[in-house]
Amino acid sequence: MVASAVHAVLGPTNTGKTHLAIERMCAHSSGAIGFPLRLLAREVYDRVCRLKPPGEVALITGEERIVPKKARYFLCTAEALPTQADWSFFALDEAQLGADRERGHVFTKHLLGTRGREETMILGAETLVPMVRSLLPGTEITRRPRFSTLAHAPAKKVSRLPKRSAVVAFSAEEVYAAAEMLRRLRGGAAVVTGALSPRTRNAQVDLFQSGEVDYLVATDAIGMGLNLDLDHVAFAGLTKFDGVRRRRLTTAEMSQIAGRAGRHQRDGTFGTIAGTGKRELEFDPAEIAAIEEHRFPPLTGLFWREPDPGYDDLATLIDDLEAPPNEPGLMKPPEAIDLAVLKKLAEDPAIAGQVGGTRQVERFWHACSLPDFRNYGVDNHARFVARLWQELRGGKIAAGRAAQAIDELNRVDGDIDTLQQRIAAIRSWTYIAERPDWVEQRDALSARAREVEDRLSDALHERLTERFVNRRTSLLMKKMGEDGSSLPVTVADDVVLVDQERLGRLEGFTFRADAEASAEDSRMLHAAAEKHLPRLLGDKARALATRIAETPDAVALADGMLVVDDRPLAQVKIQQDLLKPRILPHRNLVLVPDEPKAAVMGALENWLAARIEPLAPLEKLASAAKDFDAGSELRALLVALSERGGMIPRERSGLDALDPEQRKMLSRLGVTVGALDLFHPAMLKRKALAVWRELAIISGRRLPPLADEMQPVREASKPVPLGYRVFGKQALRLDSAEKILREAHKTRVEAKDKQFILDPSLAISTGMTSDTIVQLMRAGGFKAKDVISLEDGAFGPPAQPRWRWHPRRGGPSAHGTQGKRGGKRGGSRPGKPSGRPRGPVPGNPFAELGKLLP
Numbered sequence: 001m002v003a004s005a006v007h008a009v010l011g012p013t014n015t016g017k018t019h020l021a022i023e024r025m026c027a028h029s030s031g032a033i034g035f036p037l038r039l040l041a042r043e044v045y046d047r048v049c050r051l052k053p054p055g056e057v058a059l060i061t062g063e064e065r066i067v068p069k070k071a072r073y074f075l076c077t078a079e080a081l082p083t084q085a086d087w088s089f090f091a092l093d094e095a096q097l098g099a100d101r102e103r104g105h106v107f108t109k110h111l112l113g114t115r116g117r118e119e120t121m122i123l124g125a126e127t128l129v130p131m132v133r134s135l136l137p138g139t140e141i142t143r144r145p146r147f148s149t150l151a152h153a154p155a156k157k158v159s160r161l162p163k164r165s166a167v168v169a170f171s172a173e174e175v176y177a178a179a180e181m182l183r184r185l186r187g188g189a190a191v192v193t194g195a196l197s198p199r200t201r202n203a204q205v206d207l208f209q210s211g212e213v214d215y216l217v218a219t220d221a222i223g224m225g226l227n228l229d230l231d232h233v234a235f236a237g238l239t240k241f242d243g244v245r246r247r248r249l250t251t252a253e254m255s256q257i258a259g260r261a262g263r264h265q266r267d268g269t270f271g272t273i274a275g276t277g278k279r280e281l282e283f284d285p286a287e288i289a290a291i292e293e294h295r296f297p298p299l300t301g302l303f304w305r306e307p308d309p310g311y312d313d314l315a316t317l318i319d320d321l322e323a324p325p326n327e328p329g330l331m332k333p334p335e336a337i338d339l340a341v342l343k344k345l346a347e348d349p350a351i352a353g354q355v356g357g358t359r360q361v362e363r364f365w366h367a368c369s370l371p372d373f374r375n376y377g378v379d380n381h382a383r384f385v386a387r388l389w390q391e392l393r394g395g396k397i398a399a400g401r402a403a404q405a406i407d408e409l410n411r412v413d414g415d416i417d418t419l420q421q422r423i424a425a426i427r428s429w430t431y432i433a434e435r436p437d438w439v440e441q442r443d444a445l446s447a448r449a450r451e452v453e454d455r456l457s458d459a460l461h462e463r464l465t466e467r468f469v470n471r472r473t474s475l476l477m478k479k480m481g482e483d484g485s486s487l488p489v490t491v492a493d494d495v496v497l498v499d500q501e502r503l504g505r506l507e508g509f510t511f512r513a514d515a516e517a518s519a520e521d522s523r524m525l526h527a528a529a530e531k532h533l534p535r536l537l538g539d540k541a542r543a544l545a546t547r548i549a550e551t552p553d554a555v556a557l558a559d560g561m562l563v564v565d566d567r568p569l570a571q572v573k574i575q576q577d578l579l580k581p582r583i584l585p586h587r588n589l590v591l592v593p594d595e596p597k598a599a600v601m602g603a604l605e606n607w608l609a610a611r612i613e614p615l616a617p618l619e620k621l622a623s624a625a626k627d628f629d630a631g632s633e634l635r636a637l638l639v640a641l642s643e644r645g646g647m648i649p650r651e652r653s654g655l656d657a658l659d660p661e662q663r664k665m666l667s668r669l670g671v672t673v674g675a676l677d678l679f680h681p682a683m684l685k686r687k688a689l690a691v692w693r694e695l696a697i698i699s700g701r702r703l704p705p706l707a708d709e710m711q712p713v714r715e716a717s718k719p720v721p722l723g724y725r726v727f728g729k730q731a732l733r734l735d736s737a738e739k740i741l742r743e744a745h746k747t748r749v750e751a752k753d754k755q756f757i758l759d760p761s762l763a764i765s766t767g768m769t770s771d772t773i774v775q776l777m778r779a780g781g782f783k784a785k786d787v788i789s790l791e792d793g794a795f796g797p798p799a800q801p802r803w804r805w806h807p808r809r810g811g812p813s814a815h816g817t818q819g820k821r822g823g824k825r826g827g828s829r830p831g832k833p834s835g836r837p838r839g840p841v842p843g844n845p846f847a848e849l850g851k852l853l854p
Contacts, residue, residue, distance in 0.1 A: 646683030781807030
């Protein structure tokens with residue numbers, strides 16, 4: 001890298017350091033920023049894409065790679081920053097992580113060696129000042145103050161926490177317990193832990209940011225990389241296990257977490273949870289002063305590991321990675337998991353004997369560097385890497401093998417812990433699939449792995465939301481007092497009776513408590529009712545599933561919801577593929593047990609599958625669009641057809657780019673290539689078009705209305721109904737217009753391309769007016785010869801217009817395909833005939849036709 005001036009911008013949270021780096025990078029011709037988290041890299045990538053053309057912005061993490069050909073701005077995790085790159089600007093965010101036991105050496109490497117040609121920025125905490133002065137003499141240091149103040153507040157019980165608060169705990173069990181309490185007392189909480197995938201974490205944060213819930217429960221994962229609208233941070237603990245021992249948080253760690261309270265000019269507070277019985281759950285005065293004034297002990301050293309080890313053999317590689325630093329201020333790091341895995345596998349003669357030569361040693365080291373997403377620990381992770389190496393040492397992992405491993409994880413059943421384990425496993429395969437030298441068909445496998453990860457993440461978000469926002473829990477019910485579960489609970493006409501006392505009623509699957517049952521002695525009765533509700537709701541759900549299967553007309557699709565008896569049961573969601581809608585259970589089903597709820601959802605899925613069955617032609621087109629052998633031009637056309645309901649104007653179809661074989665394939669798929677439009681005849685049926693329109697509207701598209709009846713000819717209206725073209729005062733269904741034009745071409749061929757007369761019965765049989773058929777013929781590329789009127793007093797049959805084939809440049813061709821020279825100028829414009837009529841013949845049914853002829 002070319003040397004450049006280094007500028008260190010240091011300060012606490014909420015000082016705008018990252019925002020400054022983004023502005024500086026965008027002012028340069030190229031640049032890169034290294035981040036500590038994939039989540040933060042993605043957030044900034046989205047921001048930069050709003051400032052610069054997306055084709056110039058790249059995102060590179062271990063599990064995601066978006067690199068356009070003309071990329072100039074790179075947003076990366078520190079580990080994924082490209083080597084040997086040449087940028088005008090470079091910034092390293094959260095550089096104080098050079099003191100992290102596991103990843104510190106990565107940040108130290110970039111701190112010391114990665115530079116921009118014109119400008120380099122180091123972003124981090126003020127504790128980094130001594131190390132910057134020692135390791136980077138001459139660096140300009142700018143201290144930035146916090147935009148808002150941060151103050152200590154007295155301890156509060158969970159029930160008294162102010163809105164827009166975050167509760168921070170340091171184990172999954174404590175997080176879940178706090179979330180359950182908040183759901184019971186304050187209506188719900190979002191959950192953020194380090195074990196969540198970035199997508200699930202974002203979804204949970206959005207739940208909080210949108211105001212759907214006013215509380216967030218998290219581990220110290222919120223301390224870095226999450227910009228939250230928080231007013232107060234409450235610590236549920238002040239000790240954590242750091243991988244070696246359980247210890248009290250340092251004041252710098254406390255400040256990193258507490259600093260999430262208050263954004264921009266709005267002040268924030270921090271404190272602890274009262275009533276937990278933990279003696280250590282109190283800040284001492286020195287810690288409070290340090291956090292409020294942002295004064296912490298300076299860093300005395302950064303971890304360093306040889307960034308460019310030798311790959312002559314495994315012994316040389318290990319020696320270089322274990323070599324101590326020579327420069328003061330740098331420390332040898334604890335053994336990271338990648339080095340531990342390397343050493344463990346190198347001790348196995350069967351594996352070490354397979355690794356020979358510089359390229360093999362380097363490839364083996366990259367395999368050992370696979371992150372331990374599953375938190376297996378050294379021994380188990382080493383076994384996983386060993387199996388991976390057996391496939392990598394001979395070349396690339398076969399696409400079929402990788403796809404099978406990915407598909408085995410594509411299951412969304414199970415509880416929260418099960419889904420978290422699957423997400424951790426799929427993240428390993430997402431990382432593997434992103435390596436072009438590791439797998440065959442990298443692009444396809446990478447997209448497949450990310451799709452599975454997204455699906456699992458969405459399912460986990462739904463489970464978390466269902467459990468901590470909408471669902472009652474048995475844990476708190478055990479603490480409510482006397483157990484009333486043994487009391488008899490019955491339901492008669494949806495009225496819930498507990499020991500013959502009316503407690504409320506079931507409205508669908510929602511329990512509405514009766515206000516009269518809220519006396520002081522009714523606490524036990526409420527507990528009994530909630531204890532028995534799952535069984536009662538389960539019976540009702542099973543009956544409903546049977547009803548849906550036997551009486552499909554009982555279900556309706558309205559405003560994106562599947563409704564029975566005017567009560568929504570599920571929401572229809574469309575993510576990317578319009579033809580593959582998903583359904584999510586409505587909150588009305590929250591209290592229904594899993595097994596009967598699954599029965600209802602299964603019945604609704606079968607109903608929806610039958611509902612979209614008329615869209616089979618579009619599914620066939622979409623499937624053919626995935627066939628690489630079809631060619632990019634035909635695939636693009638098929639995608640457009642499947643996305644537009646099986647019809648597209650010819651001039652915008654790209655038909656002229658297809659070769660003869662592609663056109664044959666298009667015909668075999670049932671697509672009619674018309675003079676004015678391409679369409680699939682089956683999609684001009686009202687049932688199919690109605691279903692497609694419903695799904696398109698759910699996906700967020702605005703579409704014209706659907707005709708009440710798909711008549712061949714109807715009065716023109718605005719907007720034009722789906723499946724029609726307007727010609728003057730009438731609208732023709734696409735296949736009806738094509739039928740007339742094909743008949744005209746047939747007559748033209750029989751006339752040997754001379755002037756011909758179109759059979760007038762065609763207009764009469766379809767209900768078209770003469771004005772409509774003239775405009776249709778002109779739109780189709782035909783021109784009429786002047787009609788000579790009868791002289792006054794003369795009698796005889798009316799003269800019919802004589803047509804000849806005279807398409808405009810780029811207009812429709814004689815055999816129903818676009819000419820090679822076609823373009824945007826081609827074809828007449830329907831609804832705007834040229835010329836004025838001459839010589840009308842009064843009293844004749846074709847008199848109006850004569851008026852429109854030139």
